[in-house]
Amino acid sequence: MSDPLVQRMRPYERTIFGEMSALATRLGAINLGQGFPDTGGPREVRDAAQWAIMRGHGDQYPPAHGLPALREAIAEHQARFYGLHVEDAGVVVATGASEALAAAVLALVEPGQDVLVLDPYFDLYAAVIALAGANRIAVPLTADALRPDVAALRAAVTPRTRMLLLNSPHNPTGIVFTRAELEEIAAFAIEHDLLVLADEAYEHLWFEPHIPIATLPGMFERTVTVGSGGKTFSFTGWKVGWATGPADLIAAVRVVRQHLSYVSGGPFQEAMALGLRLPDAYFDQFRTDLAAKRDRLCAGLSGLGLRVIPPEGTYFATTDVRPLGFANGEQFCRRAPEEAGVVAIPLSALSDHPEVSDPFVRWAFCKQPAVLDEAVGRLRAWLS
Numbered sequence: 001m002s003d004p005l006v007q008r009m010r011p012y013e014r015t016i017f018g019e020m021s022a023l024a025t026r027l028g029a030i031n032l033g034q035g036f037p038d039t040g041g042p043r044e045v046r047d048a049a050q051w052a053i054m055r056g057h058g059d060q061y062p063p064a065h066g067l068p069a070l071r072e073a074i075a076e077h078q079a080r081f082y083g084l085h086v087e088d089a090g091v092v093v094a095t096g097a098s099e100a101l102a103a104a105v106l107a108l109v110e111p112g113q114d115v116l117v118l119d120p121y122f123d124l125y126a127a128v129i130a131l132a133g134a135n136r137i138a139v140p141l142t143a144d145a146l147r148p149d150v151a152a153l154r155a156a157v158t159p160r161t162r163m164l165l166l167n168s169p170h171n172p173t174g175i176v177f178t179r180a181e182l183e184e185i186a187a188f189a190i191e192h193d194l195l196v197l198a199d200e201a202y203e204h205l206w207f208e209p210h211i212p213i214a215t216l217p218g219m220f221e222r223t224v225t226v227g228s229g230g231k232t233f234s235f236t237g238w239k240v241g242w243a244t245g246p247a248d249l250i251a252a253v254r255v256v257r258q259h260l261s262y263v264s265g266g267p268f269q270e271a272m273a274l275g276l277r278l279p280d281a282y283f284d285q286f287r288t289d290l291a292a293k294r295d296r297l298c299a300g301l302s303g304l305g306l307r308v309i310p311p312e313g314t315y316f317a318t319t320d321v322r323p324l325g326f327a328n329g330e331q332f333c334r335r336a337p338e339e340a341g342v343v344a345i346p347l348s349a350l351s352d353h354p355e356v357s358d359p360f361v362r363w364a365f366c367k368q369p370a371v372l373d374e375a376v377g378r379l380r381a382w383l384s
Contacts, residue, residue, distance in 0.1 A: 012127040016349035020333070024343040030375045032297075033343040035171070035315055037366040041234035042275065042282060049238075049271035058266020064258045066093025066242065066269060073273040074227070074242050081203075082212050084220065089247035092254045093269060095261040097201040097228035097241035102128040103257035104197050104224045104243060105163070109134045113162040118148060120351040120360075122171050122199070135160065138352035146173045146309060146318065146360075150184040163195045164188075169202040169210055169313025172350055172362040176208045176312035186216045194222070195249070201228035201241070204283050206313035207291055214245070221246050224253060229272040234366075238268040290315060290365075293372060297365040300376030304383055315366035318347070320359045324383060328358040340382035342375045 005013065017034045024031035040046065052058055065071065071091040078084040094100035101124060109115055111133030117125050119138035129136045139152045153164070166185065168177040177185070189196050198213050214223040224245040230236035243253050298308045298317050307320035321332040329346035337343050344361045351357035365372060 008130045008133070009127070012123075012130065015123050016345055017123070020337070020343050020345060023337050027337050027341065029337045029341045029343045030371060030378065031343045032363045032365070032367065032372075032375055033345045035364045035366060036236050037234040037315075038368055038371065039234065042278065044278070045233050045235070045271050045275040048274045049267050052267035052270040057270055058268075060266075061263050062266040062269060064263055065254050066091065067266065067273065070240075070242075070269045070273040070276075073276040074244060077227075077276045078225075078244055082215050084212070084214060084244075086244045087247060090245055090250045092243050092250055092257055094241045094243065094257055095264040096230060096239035097199065097226050098124055099239075099257060099260055100226045100241045100243040100253070101125070101165075101197065101199060102131065103253050103260060104226070105129060105132050105134070105165075107252040107256040108195055108197075108224070108249065109162050112160065114158060114160045116153060116156055116161060116164045116194075118165075118167065118170070119353050120172055120347045120357045121165075122167065123350055125165055129165075134162070136352075137161070140351075140353040140356040141173065141175075143356050144320075146175055146356075148177060148181050148185060150181075150188055153185070153188055157192050161192065161194060163197055165197045165199065166213060167199040168213075169200075169206050171202065171314050172316055172345065172347055173309065173318050173360075174311035174314045174316045174362075175309070176206050176210055178208075179211055182211055182213050182216060186213060186219050189222065190218050196223040198223055198225045200225055201231045202314040203227060204232045204286060205290060205315055207287065207294065208312040210313060222249075224249050229268075229275065233272070233275045235268070238265060238272075240265055240268050240272045293365045293367065293369065296369055297363060297372045297376070300372065301363065301379075304376070304379055309360075311365075315364055317363045317365055318360050319363065321361055322359050328354075329361040330358070332361055336379070336382070340378045342378050 020033040075086045078086045105128045114135045114137045115129050119140045139156045214220045229240040302308045309318045311317045326332040333346040347357040347360040
């Protein structure tokens with residue numbers, strides 16, 4: 001029998017993250033490719049999940065759109081941090097930010113319409129756009145600096161363009177869009193009457209201030225904003241995410257999302273409601289600890305001769321490998337696991353524009369300091 005997988009999904013049979021993580025396991029390499037923390041999240045949030053499980057909370061299906069306590073906490077969070085008023089009908093809980101993103105694209109984009117994504121992009125975007133039967137239009141970030149290019153966005157618009165999928169803090173590059181950049185993008189979206197899907201999974205992982213695009217004039221009513229409890233509290237395995245926005249857009253997302261996983265993670269939803277109400281000190285310390293790891297890894301990589309683009313957010317650092325004599329990031333990342341025992345991700349695997357992405361490699365620094373030091377030491381021994 002020929003390959004039974006539908007044609008539109010064949011390019012997505014494997015992901016670079018799964019491939020490189022499996023390689024790290026097979027070789028015993030240090031995995032700085034996939035972005036998962038190797039430390040636990042806040043104890044009080046973990047305890048809340050255990051408490052809920054032991055008392056049978058969530059043994060059965062939670063409400064389809066999320067536990068009321070979590071929906072309320074999400075709305076409070078949007079008001080507390082961003083001054084956004086979100087009604088209950090404007091909140092939906094999902095099985096991770098990934099499901100929220102997929103549901104939004106499937107709910108709001110018709111087959112044959114175009115979705116603009118900034119390139120390089122998180123690989124999930126390409127897959128869910130294909131699932132929707134829509135067209136991915138990848139608009140490259142500026143070469144070398146990797147900043148959003150509004151002129152390139154304008155050049156990519158067609159009568160078929162329906163949505164801009166925006167990601168800041170940006171995975172994989174680690175940049176955070178400035179207010180001026182976001183204002184340009186907002187003006188562009190309003191001018192062309194585009195919906196905006198704002199992937200803000202890393203909203204609390206920033207070193208330069210994060211500004212949700214929904215807070216800009218004229219943007220809330222056209223924006224679905226996605227958040228991630230897994231990223232915010234370092235519980236990526238719990239898979240609790242959400243989407244917020246105007247009630248009409250979220251109503252559409254709710255329709256699709258309930259037919260994906262229906263519901264999930266009742267006890268974890270209860271715990272996330274507590275997490276979102278943690279005091280500011282938690283969020284401040286989270287960034288402080290992450291910044292120290294960022295600085296540690298970036299100093300080490302720079303000391304090896306790599307050109308580091310300073311991370312402004314997320315837990316990813318981007319480096320240009322050409323100063324070390326490598327032709328491109330793909331060559332570097334294929335050799336490093338075998339020869340150095342370290343795994344990273346080439347940005348070319350997350351890009352339709354090799355002229356921009358080829359030189360770059362992404363590193364995850366959400367690891368213990370000793371792990372980061374060991375990785376740099378292995379790379380130094382290999383490169384010397």
